[in-house]
Amino acid sequence: MITDRAQVTEMIISAKVTKGIKWSQAAEAIGKSKEWTTAGLLGQMAFDKPQAETLGKLFGLTDEAVAWLQIVPYKGSLPTAVPTDPLIYRWYEIVNVYGGTIKELIHEEFGDGIMSAIDFSMDIQRQPDPKGDRVNVVLSGKFLPYKSY
Amino acid sequence: MITDRAQVTEMIISAKVTKGIKWSQAAEAIGKSKEWTTAGLLGQMAFDKPQAETLGKLFGLTDEAVAWLQIVPYKGSLPTAVPTDPLIYRWYEIVNVYGGTIKELIHEEFGDGIMSAIDFSMDIQRQPDPKGDRVNVVLSGKFLPYKSY
Amino acid sequence: MITDRAQVTEMIISAKVTKGIKWSQAAEAIGKSKEWTTAGLLGQMAFDKPQAETLGKLFGLTDEAVAWLQIVPYKGSLPTAVPTDPLIYRWYEIVNVYGGTIKELIHEEFGDGIMSAIDFSMDIQRQPDPKGDRVNVVLSGKFLPYKSY
Amino acid sequence: MITDRAQVTEMIISAKVTKGIKWSQAAEAIGKSKEWTTAGLLGQMAFDKPQAETLGKLFGLTDEAVAWLQIVPYKGSLPTAVPTDPLIYRWYEIVNVYGGTIKELIHEEFGDGIMSAIDFSMDIQRQPDPKGDRVNVVLSGKFLPYKSY
Amino acid sequence: MITDRAQVTEMIISAKVTKGIKWSQAAEAIGKSKEWTTAGLLGQMAFDKPQAETLGKLFGLTDEAVAWLQIVPYKGSLPTAVPTDPLIYRWYEIVNVYGGTIKELIHEEFGDGIMSAIDFSMDIQRQPDPKGDRVNVVLSGKFLPYKSY
Amino acid sequence: MITDRAQVTEMIISAKVTKGIKWSQAAEAIGKSKEWTTAGLLGQMAFDKPQAETLGKLFGLTDEAVAWLQIVPYKGSLPTAVPTDPLIYRWYEIVNVYGGTIKELIHEEFGDGIMSAIDFSMDIQRQPDPKGDRVNVVLSGKFLPYKSY
Amino acid sequence: MITDRAQVTEMIISAKVTKGIKWSQAAEAIGKSKEWTTAGLLGQMAFDKPQAETLGKLFGLTDEAVAWLQIVPYKGSLPTAVPTDPLIYRWYEIVNVYGGTIKELIHEEFGDGIMSAIDFSMDIQRQPDPKGDRVNVVLSGKFLPYKSY
Amino acid sequence: MITDRAQVTEMIISAKVTKGIKWSQAAEAIGKSKEWTTAGLLGQMAFDKPQAETLGKLFGLTDEAVAWLQIVPYKGSLPTAVPTDPLIYRWYEIVNVYGGTIKELIHEEFGDGIMSAIDFSMDIQRQPDPKGDRVNVVLSGKFLPYKSY
Amino acid sequence: MITDRAQVTEMIISAKVTKGIKWSQAAEAIGKSKEWTTAGLLGQMAFDKPQAETLGKLFGLTDEAVAWLQIVPYKGSLPTAVPTDPLIYRWYEIVNVYGGTIKELIHEEFGDGIMSAIDFSMDIQRQPDPKGDRVNVVLSGKFLPYKSY
Amino acid sequence: MITDRAQVTEMIISAKVTKGIKWSQAAEAIGKSKEWTTAGLLGQMAFDKPQAETLGKLFGLTDEAVAWLQIVPYKGSLPTAVPTDPLIYRWYEIVNVYGGTIKELIHEEFGDGIMSAIDFSMDIQRQPDPKGDRVNVVLSGKFLPYKSY
Structure with missing residues (x-):
């Protein structure tokens, strides 16, 4: 079962x-x-x-x-609030170090609202580089404005 | 002072x-x-x-x-381990929901190692879209392989 | 300042x-x-x-x-992750006790996705009742489907 | 067993x-x-x-x-204090962003007390909308005044 | 101010x-x-x-x-989730050690519901005792049944 | 085993x-x-x-x-530091909201010390009330004075 | 003030x-x-x-x-739940490593109950030792038996 | 296995x-x-x-x-950072209430350093007392001075 | 499986x-x-x-x-955020007590950046010493400078 | 003051x-x-x-x-249990990823005990390297054996 x-x-x-x-x-x-x-x-x-x-x-x-597999799951793939795995931690660190920056620049461009994590896609590619290949990731999320009512 | x-x-x-x-x-x-x-x-x-x-x-x-401004600061821009601001939280959620995926796909392509958050750059752009403009973010980090010794 | x-x-x-x-x-x-x-x-x-x-x-x-007042603020109005104020705690309790139910019923009706907290409005009204007046709250959020890509 | x-x-x-x-x-x-x-x-x-x-x-x-099924259970349906599932998190976010607002407006209308989560009902409905259907939720809880003694 | x-x-x-x-x-x-x-x-x-x-x-x-003094305050008088003061901690310990017992006996007597902490009073008295005086506390809270709907 | x-x-x-x-x-x-x-x-x-x-x-x-059953157990009946079950949470809330009050009044009457949770008894009774029956709980703990030495 | x-x-x-x-x-x-x-x-x-x-x-x-100085204070002298100062941490470590042992041996000798931290005294002395002086600490607490009722 | x-x-x-x-x-x-x-x-x-x-x-x-039994174990005998068992908690409380005192008095006598929890012994004895027997515990740890270099 | x-x-x-x-x-x-x-x-x-x-x-x-054994694992070998085992805790304590020092001295020598934990090696050796043998550990990590872009 | x-x-x-x-x-x-x-x-x-x-x-x-400056301070230089600064975090990560290894190898060589963080010294040096200079850190701590008694 x-x-x-x-x-x-x-x-x-x-x-x-x-x-x-x-x-x-x-x-x-x-x-x-x-x-x-x-x-x-x-x-x-x-x-x-x-x-x-x-x-x-x-x-x-x-x-x-x-x-x-056809049932909507309870989401969340990390075993702890702050991830311990070095690869995943680097992403958490980016949010920690650049979080304020991301917030400021999106608000400067779009006003109040968020970048959706639902109407969202991600693309991970290898970019060859003589100094060591790079991981390039493109995140694309719809901007959702806060509405006043 | x-x-x-x-x-x-x-x-x-x-x-x-x-x-x-x-x-x-x-x-x-x-x-x-x-x-x-x-x-x-x-x-x-x-x-x-x-x-x-x-x-x-x-x-x-x-x-x-x-x-x-010329002194290296103690870094970290979030007041709590799990951010409360909706815009920043969406990024934490991406790490939470896609963390395992990012890890698996980078390892599948590159082997054991991490995507650097130090030799790293970020570019945030608005992408016009008739269904609602999108926030497009490109993250680029050097791949650093774990070494055996 | x-x-x-x-x-x-x-x-x-x-x-x-x-x-x-x-x-x-x-x-x-x-x-x-x-x-x-x-x-x-x-x-x-x-x-x-x-x-x-x-x-x-x-x-x-x-x-x-x-x-x-015209600057987008860092949002989040609770001083602790689990609120201590009894009125606000009751709302946290509703999320805790009914969280699974809300998730299941929205997915049963709409499929995978979320109820937006951004394209969202709230209306709080007093409903007179001989057994004690009631607080009636209507929450309305756009359904945002997860997209496959 | x-x-x-x-x-x-x-x-x-x-x-x-x-x-x-x-x-x-x-x-x-x-x-x-x-x-x-x-x-x-x-x-x-x-x-x-x-x-x-x-x-x-x-x-x-x-x-x-x-x-x-006939035994009163130990209640609480979330595996973590801050939920990780995006749908349930949006509800936690509503409490976080609007918690102070809910508190202030209920007190402005009713005085000191709480909205009951026990003498309480919830109704979840789909509201068709050409810009994307909405989830409409009505919460109804008896107002319980704090008593002085 | x-x-x-x-x-x-x-x-x-x-x-x-x-x-x-x-x-x-x-x-x-x-x-x-x-x-x-x-x-x-x-x-x-x-x-x-x-x-x-x-x-x-x-x-x-x-x-x-x-x-x-006439404004409804944000309630909660403890500086930490688990109190450090020995007198207050003993009360937290009572909830920790007897919590299940209290729950079981109230349900056995009343069915599903709670003892209100809002429609509630408390009376603290000294009870002289030759083996050492006792603190006697009477808590009285209205029973609120969970309603099905 | x-x-x-x-x-x-x-x-x-x-x-x-x-x-x-x-x-x-x-x-x-x-x-x-x-x-x-x-x-x-x-x-x-x-x-x-x-x-x-x-x-x-x-x-x-x-x-x-x-x-x-004859072995002294490791005590503590709550699965989390802040209980999630509504009935037990109300008791935690009482400690949170009235904790300072209990401390002040016991000290005002007895001086520095605690109300014992070991030399302690509890009695839970139903008190019929036309406006809704009440749960009455009597807690009795020996006062233990802090000693100077 | x-x-x-x-x-x-x-x-x-x-x-x-x-x-x-x-x-x-x-x-x-x-x-x-x-x-x-x-x-x-x-x-x-x-x-x-x-x-x-x-x-x-x-x-x-x-x-x-x-x-x-004459007012009973809110007690607790550590800024964090797990102390960071090495000297104080060693005491926390003793409780962590020997906690079960202390519990078992007191119960083996006295039955169910606790060693009081209120009817309690502590004496810290230097004990000269050619291999390096020792800190000797005597803790003395009244045994308080749990009562059945 | x-x-x-x-x-x-x-x-x-x-x-x-x-x-x-x-x-x-x-x-x-x-x-x-x-x-x-x-x-x-x-x-x-x-x-x-x-x-x-x-x-x-x-x-x-x-x-x-x-x-x-012959393998050095991963040490630590408490299931939570703050122990819930009343007997063990009293020890944690002693560290919490007397932690600063222990630190100050050891430094006053010995200078900067710690009382070892490794080169350490503990002795638990019953001390008969007409007002109720006492638990007497002697802790003995080598003083280890911090070295400057 | x-x-x-x-x-x-x-x-x-x-x-x-x-x-x-x-x-x-x-x-x-x-x-x-x-x-x-x-x-x-x-x-x-x-x-x-x-x-x-x-x-x-x-x-x-x-x-x-x-x-x-050939699959890249989810890394992290400690069961709690603050380790309880005395040997491992000493290392956490070194990071806690000397963390600021390490940061300041590496920045003083190298400027902004980090010491890699990926392009990294460790060597543990016994160093005989008449006053008691010592554990000598050499950590070697590539310095990775933060880049401006 | x-x-x-x-x-x-x-x-x-x-x-x-x-x-x-x-x-x-x-x-x-x-x-x-x-x-x-x-x-x-x-x-x-x-x-x-x-x-x-x-x-x-x-x-x-x-x-x-x-x-x-002559008073022994309350030690601990990190503002959070898990450090947010990337340079300091890498050290925490080393403890997390290599903690079990350090423990096993010290026990294999020395038996039960710890590497002292008190009778301890640290030396940080730059090691020139054509592929990028390295940070070399030597940690030296006296081995302290657990004693049986």
């Missing part, structure tokens, strides 16, 4: 390690970006039925697990 | 509101990007002497404050 | 107590709802110039304070 | 995913609102015997689980 | 120490219990106008402070 | 739900108050041998569990 | 540094142990009138400060 | 309850103090081979468990 | 205790330093295929476990 | 910025290492009288401040 999406994520990760599947393969299989697909496979997004079935075959999941 | 960089940041913010200076004006004045300049003015970066003096004139700072 | 929106909020609250101004009067003065106006006067929203000047006269604020 | 209401909640959620039951169906089955019924099925409310038996049949629960 | 009820509480405590006023004297002066009056003087309750004026005279407060 | 008193508490609670035993029955069976007995059955007190055996029969416990 | 015992503690510490007074001198002046006297001077105990006046003269305190 | 010292501690505690072994018996069996032996059996110290084998026989442990 | 690197770490630690393998033996087996190898075996680093296979044989791991 | 060592630290830092003094100059002035001297000037160590007077002249401190 599966009682939690996290159990499905564990099955997927376990299958990935044993079968040597790549996240980008899974993304191709359902015709979506590698960022959104990986987020979904890690338990952060809900898939529709055909996507879930395709992924179920790829990772060798049971029908019950495939059903769970 | 100034005893803390935060006091200089307060002077700058106060002058900005009263004089109506824009962050982008300050950036132009020292010939740097608006992202890095704003981070510095908010107390996260150190300026060199000519930069500090130019900014000192623009914001009407005392000599002591100008000296402080 | 004002260095923080919180100082303006303190001036407003102090003037309110001494002059006996009501929040609803302030709202009428600028022609906005009492909910949005109060949120703004408590340092959570930015006013435009005419609104700020009207409020400045009503509360007897300095020009510097009026300038600060 | 069931030792905790959370185990019953897991059985219910598991059955819901596998059998494709809707929360609103369960509410109809016992003739109560979908909000209260869902809260109960998620382990936040106690059912009476006929309700528990009806729900037990619908979800295929054991007699022991049906007995547990 | 007073900007916070806590400042009024400080004035009262300071006057109390210097003038040697007893809490019970203050309670007699306004004809209320010593428990409710002390809570109010410590910034947890709002007084009506005649009460505030009487107390203002007793403690030698300014008119502005007297006005603040 | 039982390795923890909490496992015995779970057995007791499970048996209570299935067999429909009341806490007050258990108290009668061993001739003690319902408050102390319930605290013990919830893992907060140690029973002597005859008490443990009587309770073991009532709840159908194994010999090993009966042995554990 | 003194509004807090901590202000008196600061005056005492400041006078101690400037005048070079030793804690043991202060203890001798009032004829009490150095442990209890220091605790009192650091704001953890209340002095009686003659003691407060003697200490007031020794440290050059104002009459208002002397009055405050 | 044992993967953690805590599992061995659970086996020992379980055996102790079932077999009725006393901590002091275990100490005698290996010729060490009851304080150090109990700390070791609770997973805070490492035993040498003969000690581990003797204890293994006494508590009926497997060879694997006996091997684990 | 292995679902988490921590399970592999448990297998390794269990095998180490039962088989009496030393960390330095494992390091020799793969021709790497004992520091990096131990970090990897404790779940903080990823091994390449030949290393993983060699270690798999040494510790008697399954193929699945060997596959997991 | 100085009431806290932190005030002296602020004076020193302020003088350092205005007068352009280097930490290494201060160290030379008193003939001690730059690491220990800086720690002392940042409020973590106590100076003797001649050292304090020399430093007082260098930084232009008052006599009162010079007196405070």
Whole structure:
């Protein structure tokens, strides 16, 4: 009996390690970006039925697990409020060091409101560089203005 | 007597509101990007002497404050571990929801290591869109591989 | 020298107590709802110039304070992560006890996404009741669907 | 041996995913609102015997689980003090940004006291809107005045 | 300029120490219990106008402070989530050790609901005892049943 | 193998739900108050041998569990520092709102010291009231004076 | 205007540094142990009138400060829940490493109950030792048995 | 498969309850103090081979468990940063209330440095007293001076 | 089914205790330093295929476990934000007491930037000393300057 | 009136910025290492009288401040349990990622005990490197064995 999406994520990760599947393969299989697909496979997004079935075959999941992939999950992928993993911590640090800057510059350009994290996409690319390759990430979020009423 | 960089940041913010200076004006004045300049003015970066003096004139700072702008500050711009401001929280949420995804995809492409938050730049742009303009942010950080020894 | 929106909020609250101004009067003065106006006067929203000047006269604020009312503030009105005030705690308790229910029912009706807290309004009314009057609150937020990409 | 209401909640959620039951169906089955019924099925409310038996049949629960549904549970449905799920977080953010406003306006109208979270009901509805449908939520709580003695 | 009820509480405590006023004297002066009056003087309750004026005279407060006594305060008298003072900690310990017991016995007697902390009174008395006098405290709160709807 | 008193508490609670035993029955069976007995059955007190055996029969416990009932447990019945359950939270709120008051009034009457939570008893009673029945709780703790030395 | 015992503690510490007074001198002046006297001077105990006046003269305190020394303070001398100072941390570590041991051995000898921290004394002595002098501390607390009722 | 010292501690505690072994018996069996032996059996110290084998026989442990007793454990015996158990909390309270005092008096006698918690011993004794027996604890730790370099 | 690197770490630690393998033996087996190898075996680093296979044989791991050793893990080896183990705490204390010093001296020598924890190595050696042997640790990290842009 | 060592630290830092003094100059002035001297000037160590007077002249401190430099301070230089400054955080990360490794290797070499943070020295050096200079830090702490008794 599966009682939690996290159990499905564990099955997927376990299958990935044993079968040597790549996240980008899974993304191709359902015709979506590698960022959104990986987020979904890690338990952060809900898939529709055909996507879930395709992924179920790829990772060798049971029908019950495939059903769970279609349920909107309780989101949040970090085990602690401040992440301990160095790679993820660097992102938290960017928010900590540049948080005020991001806020000021978006308000200077757009006025009061936020950059959506829902109507949002992310694209991660390798940029070759002779001094050491770089990770380039483009974040795109709709600006949502606060409304007065 | 100034005893803390935060006091200089307060002077700058106060002058900005009263004089109506824009962050982008300050950036132009020292010939740097608006992202890095704003981070510095908010107390996260150190300026060199000519930069500090130019900014000192623009914001009407005392000599002591100008000296402080050249000191490497204790960094971190958020008053709480989990930010309460909605705009900044959305970035924390992105790290929370997509943190595992970012980690997996960078490792899939580059192996073990991190995306640097030090050899790092950020560019924030408005992207016009008929369904509502978008905030586009490009983050670029050097990949640093973990070394075995 | 004002260095923080919180100082303006303190001036407003102090003037309110001494002059006996009501929040609803302030709202009428600028022609906005009492909910949005109060949120703004408590340092959570930015006013435009005419609104700020009207409020400045009503509360007897300095020009510097009026300038600060037009700046987008760092939001968040609670001094602790879990509020200690009984009235505000009851709202936190509602989120705690009904949080899962709200999530499930919105997803059942709309699919994956959120109810916006930005494109959002709130209306608080007294509902007379022989067994004791009731507080009725209507919250209205645009549904924002998560997008796959 | 069931030792905790959370185990019953897991059985219910598991059955819901596998059998494709809707929360609103369960509410109809016992003739109560979908909000209260869902809260109960998620382990936040106690059912009476006929309700528990009806729900037990619908979800295929054991007699022991049906007995547990009639026990007043230890309430609280969030795994962390500040919720990580974006949908639930938006509600926490509303309390954070509007908490002071709610407090001030209820006191302005009613004097010292609270809006009850016990003698309380909630109604969640979809409001069609050409600019994007809205989630409308009505909260109704009895006002309880603080007594001097 | 007073900007916070806590400042009024400080004035009262300071006057109390210097003038040697007893809490019970203050309670007699306004004809209320010593428990409710002390809570109010410590910034947890709002007084009506005649009460505030009487107390203002007793403690030698300014008119502005007297006005603040009539405002509903942001409640919560502990500086930390877990109190450090041994006397107050013992009460927290009682909640910690007996919390489950209190919950079980109230539910066994009354069903689902709470004991109100708003429609509530407290009475603290010394009970002489040859083995050492005892502190006897009577708490009385209305039972509020959870309603199904 | 039982390795923890909490496992015995779970057995007791499970048996209570299935067999429909009341806490007050258990108290009668061993001739003690319902408050102390319930605290013990919830893992907060140690029973002597005859008490443990009587309770073991009532709840159908194994010999090993009966042995554990006689061991002084690691006390503390709340899963979080600030309780989430509304009934228990109201008690925490009382400590938070009235904590300073309790401290001041006990010191005014007794001088420096504490009200013991060890040489302590509690009595919970229903008080019928036409406006809604009340929960009346009497707490009695020995006053322990701080000694100078 | 003194509004807090901590202000008196600061005056005492400041006078101690400037005048070079030793804690043991202060203890001798009032004829009490150095442990209890220091605790009192650091704001953890209340002095009686003659003691407060003697200490007031020794440290050059104002009459208002002397009055405050006679008020029971809000106790707790650590700025954080886990102390950062290495000397004090070692004590916290002893509680952390030996906490279970202390609990088990006191229960083995005395049964259920606690070692009082109120009817309590402490004596700190230097014990010369050729391998390096030792700090010897004797803690003596009355055993208080839990009572059944 | 044992993967953690805590599992061995659970086996020992379980055996102790079932077999009725006393901590002091275990100490005698290996010729060490009851304080150090109990700390070791609770997973805070490492035993040498003969000690581990003797204890293994006494508590009926497997060879694997006996091997684990000889491994230096990850220390720390409290489940939370602030202990909830009343007996252990009193010790934390002593550190909290007397922490500053201990620090001041050790520095007054010895200068800058700490009292070691490693080169350390503890002795717990019952002291008969007609007003109620007392728990007497002697802590002895080597003084370690901070060195300048 | 292995679902988490921590399970592999448990297998390794269990095998180490039962088989009496030393960390330095494992390091020799793969021709790497004992520091990096131990970090990897404790779940903080990823091994390449030949290393993983060699270690798999040494510790008697399954193929699945060997596959997991090659996956980049979620890093962070402490169970709490402030470590409780005395040996590890001393390191946290060094960061706490000397953190400001380290920051100031690196900035004085190098300007703004950090000492990398990724392009980093550590060497732990015993230094014999007649007054008691010393632990000598050399940390070497590349200096990464903050870039302005 | 100085009431806290932190005030002296602020004076020193302020003088350092205005007068352009280097930490290494201060160290030379008193003939001690730059690491220990800086720690002392940042409020973590106590100076003797001649050292304090020399430093007082260098930084232009008052006599009162010079007196405070000779008092053992309450140590701990980080404003939060998990540091936010990137340079200091990297050290915390080293403890987090390598903490278990450090513990295991010291125990493998020395047995149970700790590396002292009191009988301790630190040396920070620049190591030129064509691929980017490195920060080399040598930590040396006496090994202190746990004693059985």
